[in-house]
Amino acid sequence: MSRIDVHKTYKLYIGGKFPRTESGRYYPLNDKKGNFVANMCLSSRKDFRNAVVIARKAQRPWARATALNRGQILYRIAEMLEGRRAQFIAEIMKEGATKKQAEIEVDASIDRLVYYAGWSDKYQQVFSAVNPVASSHFNFSNLEPMGVVTIMAPEEQGLLGLVSVVAPAIVGGNTVIVLASETNPLSAISFAEVLNSSDVPGGVVNILTGNVNELHTHMASHMDVNAVIYCGKDENVISEINALASENLKRTILHKKSDWASDVCESPYFIEKTQEVKTTWHPTKV
Template identity: 75%
Template sequence: MSRLDILKTYKLYIGGKFPRTESGRYFALKDKKGKLIANMCLASRKDFRNAVVIARKAQSSWAGVTALNKGQILYRIAEMLEGRKEQFIKELQLQGIGKKKATDEVEASIDRLVYYAGWSDKYQQIFSSVNPVSSAHFNFSAPEPMGLLSVIAPEYQGLLGLVSVIAPALVGGNSIVVLGSNTLPLSAISLAEVLHSSDVPAGVVNILTGDKNELIPHMASHMDVDGIIYCGNDEEEIKLISELASSNVKRTIIYKKNDWLKDMNQSPYFIEKTLEIKTTWHPTKV
């Protein structure tokens, strides 16, 4: 007897759990031939707000995790992704990516996680300093996490682009609410499953799928978000984000990248962009 295929409904990832969107809305993801691949959640403003509340609670404890441990956790994510490499390659192929490109993207994503894991306990030496002053003080500058970041992931290279943006933010001690690619959304929620089974604490990374036009205004204007990362070339979206982010002097980071495979798209300066440099004065005499 013939049977019906049981297609997966990909849920959101908020607070270490996989809830359905509160709006009850979904969109169909289809292949080039129009065949249904899966149903994806269409996240709402309330889903985003719920994720922000959870990410804010998780941020301070994540920032307090030692640099060594953060690196171990990122390496663990790479290990988990390596073990599920064939699944991610197949999902990219289902979404219309050729096998070689899909393989290159997944392997580069694993390597990029290892790269930032290695920088976890080293970037502090690059971006901190002891400053010369003409008074009886020691003057120190040291990097601290920006806090809570909202992220609009790249539309293309849905796995590698996402990993390239969230890995440096994680190493920097930030918590994240990210909107995955609308064009290639499978990789985002499958990555959430990897994060869920790794050692990343619940609430540190929260992943939504949905419509950029609906969610960007909320991601840019929310008063409890400290910074926003936008990946794309749409000048109207960039202008909107810049205007709305100014409401609470949110840091805006714009990546107009077309190919995340290039080595130039991994650097400790991607970590630095998610940090704030704090300066401390300490008297040398009582």
């Protein structure tokens, strides 16, 4: 007997849970040949606002975790991703990549997580300083997380691009709301399943799917967001993000890269970009 296929709808990932979009909207994802693959949730402004509330609540406890603990959690994510390597390769191939391209992307994503796990207890030593001053004080500068960061992930290399911008942001104590690639979103929600089983506290990473042109103005203008990262080359979008972010002095970080497998796409400076410098003065004598 013939049967009706059960078409999967990939849900969002907010606060450690997998809700459907509150709007009930979705869009069909097709492969390069036009064959149906799955339904993807089309996130709304309210989905984003809900994610910001949850990310803000999760941020302070995450920032207070030790650097060692955050590094251990990133390494655990890498372990879990390694264990599901075959699944991610298959999903990336569904989106049109060759097997070789998919293997390179998944392996690079695992390696990148390990890379940033190793930096978790070291970047402070690189970027912090004891400053010379002309008075009887010790003067220290060290990094602190900005807080809540919104990210519009790269359209290309849906898994590697997402990992490359999320890992440095969270290892530094930030929480994030990520809008996954619209054209290559499959691995993003599967990556959320990895996060959910990797000791990452709920709310630290929140993943939405949908349309950049619909959500970028909200992600750049929300007054409880501290920084926005845009991975794309649309100059109109960049101009709007810069203008809206200026209303509450939100930091804007722009990435126009197209090959996230390149070595220049991993650096402790990616961690530093979502940090603020706090300077403390302490008297040397009474």
